[in-house]
Structures are given as structure tokens and as C-alpha cells.
Amino acid sequence: MLGFGAWAIGGAGWGASDAGDEAERLATIQLAHERGITIFDTAPTYGNGASERLLGRALKAHRDQVVIATKVGPRDEPRRSLEDSLRRLDSEYVDLVQLHETLDRWEWQLERLYTLREEGKARAVGLCNATHLQLARALEIAPVASYQAAYNLFDRDVEERELPLVRSRGLAFLAYRPLAAGLLTGKHASPPEFPPGDHRAGIYWFKGREFERRRAVIERLRPLARQAGVSLSGLALRWLLARDGVTVVLAGARNRRQLEENLAGGAGGPPLTRDLVETINGITRAVFRLPRPTAQAAQQARAWGTRERFIVERLDGSHTPESIAAEWTDRGEQPMVAAQVKVFVDGMVEHGLVDAES
Numbered sequence: 609m610l611g612f613g614a615w616a617i618g619g620a621g622w623g624a625s626d627a628g629d630e631a632e633r634l635a636t637i638q639l640a641h642e643r644g645i646t647i648f649d650t651a652p653t654y655g656n657g658a659s660e661r662l663l664g665r666a667l668k669a670h671r672d673q674v675v676i677a678t679k680v681g682p683r684d685e686p687r688r689s690l691e692d693s694l695r696r697l698d699s700e701y702v703d704l705v706q707l708h709e710t711l712d713r714w715e716w717q718l719e720r721l722y723t724l725r726e727e728g729k730a731r732a733v734g735l736c737n738a739t740h741l742q743l744a745r746a747l748e749i750a751p752v753a754s755y756q757a758a759y760n761l762f763d764r765d766v767e768e769r770e771l772p773l774v775r776s777r778g779l780a781f782l783a784y785r786p787l788a789a790g791l792l793t794g795k796h797a798s799p800p801e802f803p804p805g806d807h808r809a810g811i812y813w814f815k816g817r818e819f820e821r822r823r824a825v826i827e828r829l830r831p832l833a834r835q836a837g838v839s840l841s842g843l844a845l846r847w848l849l850a851r852d853g854v855t856v857v858l859a860g861a862r863n864r865r866q867l868e869e870n871l872a873g874g875a876g877g878p879p880l881t882r883d884l885v886e887t888i889n890g891i892t893r894a895v896f897r898l899p900r901p902t903a904q905a906a907q908q909a910r911a912w913g914t915r916e917r918f919i920v921e922r923l924d925g926s927h928t929p930e931s932i933a934a935e936w937t938d939r940g941e942q943p944m945v946a947a948q949v950k951v952f953v954d955g956m957v958e959h960g961l962v963d964a965e966s
């Protein structure tokens with residue numbers, strides 16, 4: 609199902625003007641509810657509490673008809689964090705409280721969240737951004753209900769380990785960044801210049817070779833979207849909604865126009881055909897195929913660090929960035945994500961260390 613991602617609506621960190629458009633942001637949440645969206649995802653950090661406050665105001669009269677999911681930060685004391693969230697949300701409970709990240713004290717935090725659930729302040733507990741090893745461990749500590757991570761047709765780390773685990777253990781999966789933070793709407797023909805304070809200035813796919821690869825995919829998706837009679841964002845959302853194991857697709861929208869477009873594309877209409885899904889997957893596979901190292905680079909890599917060697921040894925034509933990152937993460941040390949593999953290999957390309965023909 610399509611859910612509402614309430615980060616941008618918090619009005620900060622997305623280049624939005626802070627105060628002026630508050631009425632529009634409130635109206636966007638109200639419209640989401642009117643149009644049948646029943647799950648809203650927020651966090652204390654979104655707009656420094658503004659997202660939770662807006663959700664509280666907009667959804668107060670319909671509290672029992674909606675699911676509100678918030679988070680507890682990796683450095684936060686769970687009780688204080690959740691109680692502050694409840695005050696901002698003007699609610700006695702949240703339906704789901706999620707650990708935003710799993711850093712040093714995450715097991716301790718998870719146990720505290722269960723105490724809060726027993727007290728009725730949260731109806732369920734979930735994890736975000738954990739590795740599959742942490743998720744498996746969490747399931748030994750307590751009955752985790754959900755897992756939230758980035759997933760869209762470009763960012764597919766979860767397909768390797770977490771989604772299969774989520775499916776086999778019957779957890780809900782909430783996919784975030786379904787539009788790659790706006791890129792999958794197709795509105796950026798060249799690398800965007802974000803205004804000061806917009807966190808996307810630091811995201812690797814809005815620049816360099818990764819931007820070019822994604823743009824190449826988007827240009828090939830446009831005619832497919834036209835044929836299917838949907839917008840590009842609609843195609844991206846429906847692709848995600850069709851993936852096995854995906855429970856909720858958390859699409860962000862900063863105003864009613866964006867919400868309407870995402871609803872029209874993502875929530876209505878027939879699902880994508882199997883053929884179309886395969887065509888899309890074929891396009892991404894081809895564009896993100898990893899090159900092979902030159903013989904000289906393979907030789908040089910023997911003197912590089914363990915992580916770098918690990919990557920280079922797997923540039924053999926049979927691995928994807930996601931599979932390399934997952935194999936590394938299996939070791940239980942510092943995890944790796946596909947983005948790190950891609951950025952590293954792009955560095956090799958720039959230094960002439962890959963085979964141009966591969």
C-alpha cells in the first residue's frame with residue numbers, strides 16, 4: 609500500500625522555506641488522509657519536531673483511523689524521545705516506534721522500546737536501516753514487527769539479504785526513498801543545485817557518474833511510462849508496490865500537487881505487468897553492470913586495504929554492487945552498502961584502472 613513519508617513536510621532539510629508554506633504542508637497531510645492514505649511515517653528529527661506536530665494537528669480528529677509510525681534516534685534515550693514525540697503528535701500512543709539506526713547501544717534501546725510497548729505507548733516496535741545480521745539478532749531479543757529501509761529501482765541493497773529475511777519471518781517492510789529523493793520523478797535533466805540546508809546536496813546520486821547512470825535509466829523509462837499511461841514517478845511507485853515482500857511504500861511529498869501526482873500514479877490503476885517489471889530490471893541491470901579491472905589494477909590491488917581488495921576480487925562480471933556489499937556485510941564487521949562499491953569503482957574508472965571494453 610502507499611503510505612505518506614512525512615520528512616519533507618517537516619519543512620526543513622529539503623530546501624523548503626520554513627514558515628511560509630505551513631498551511632500548504634498541513635493541507636497536504638489532510639488531503640492524504642481524505643484520499644485514503646492510512647499510514648504516516650515521521651521522526652523527531654524531521655523538521656526538528658515540526659513533522660510530528662503537523663501530523664498531530666492534521667490527524668487528531670481521525671486518530672483511530674490512521675497508523676502513525678515514528679522513530680527513536682540512535683543516540684536518544686527511548687522513553688524521553690517517545691514521550692516527547694507523543695506530546696508533539698498530541699496522542700497517547702504511536703502505532704509503531706522504530707529504532708532509526710542501529711549504533712552502539714541498539715540492543716539496549718530495543719529492550720527499552722519493548723517496555724514502552726508494554727506500557728501502551730507504542731503498539732508495535734520496528735527497526736530501520738539495520739543489517740540482516742542485526743535484524744536476525746533483534747528477532748531473538750523481542751518480536752520485531754517491521755523493518756524499514758531504502759528501496760527503489762536504483763537502490764536495491766535490501767533484495768540481497770533483508771527482504772528475504774523479512775519475508776521468511778513475516779515482518780512488515782516499509783520502503784523509504786521510493787522516488788530516490790525526487791530523482792525518479794524525472795525532473796532533473798542535469799545534476800541539481802540544491803539550496804543551502806537541503807540535505808540532498810550530500811547525496812551521491814545527485815552528482816557525478818551515478819547521476820549520469822540514473823539519468824540514462826530514466827531516459828529509457830520515459831517511453832515505458834508513456835506506454836503504461838503513468839507518470840515516471842507512478843511507474844517507479846508501481847514497480848515498488850509490485851515487489852514481493854513490500855508492505856508499505858513511503859512516498860514523500862511536500863505539497864498537494866506532488867501528493868496528487870503520486871496518488872494518481874502509485875495508488876490507482878492496474879499493477880505493472882510481469883513483462884514490464886522484467887524490462888525495467890533489465891535496464892537497471894545493464895546500466896549498473898560493474899566493469900572489470902585491468903590486469904595492472906588487479907595486480908596493484910594486492911597491496912590495497914582489505915575492503916578494497918574484497919571489491920576488486922569480485923569485479924569478475926558475476927557480481928553486482930549489491931551482492932558485493934552483502935557478501936562483505938555477512939562477515940559481521942563494519943557493514944558495506946552498494947553505494948560504497950559504486951563510488952569506489954568510479955574512482956578506479958577515473959584512474960584508468962578498469963577495462964574500457966568490459
Ligand SMILES: NC(=O)c1ccc[n+]([C@@H]2O[C@H](COP(=O)([O-])OP(=O)(O)OC[C@H]3O[C@@H](n4cnc5c(N)ncnc54)[C@H](OP(=O)(O)O)[C@@H]3O)[C@@H](O)[C@H]2O)c1
Pocket residue numbers: 612613614615616622649650708736737756757783784785786787788789790791793795841858859860861862865866867869870
Ligand atoms: N528510516 C529512515 O532512515 C528514512 C530515511 C529517509 C526517508 N525515510 C522516510 O521515507 C519517506 C520517503 O522518503 P523521502 O521523502 O526521503 O524520499 P522520496 O519519497 O523518494 O522523495 C520525496 C521528495 O521527492 C520530491 N517529489 C515527490 N513527489 C514528487 C512529484 N510528484 N513531483 C515532483 N517532485 C516530487 C519532493 O521533493 P522536492 O520537491 O524538494 O524535489 C519530495 O519531498 C520520508 O518522508 C520518511 O518518512 C526514512
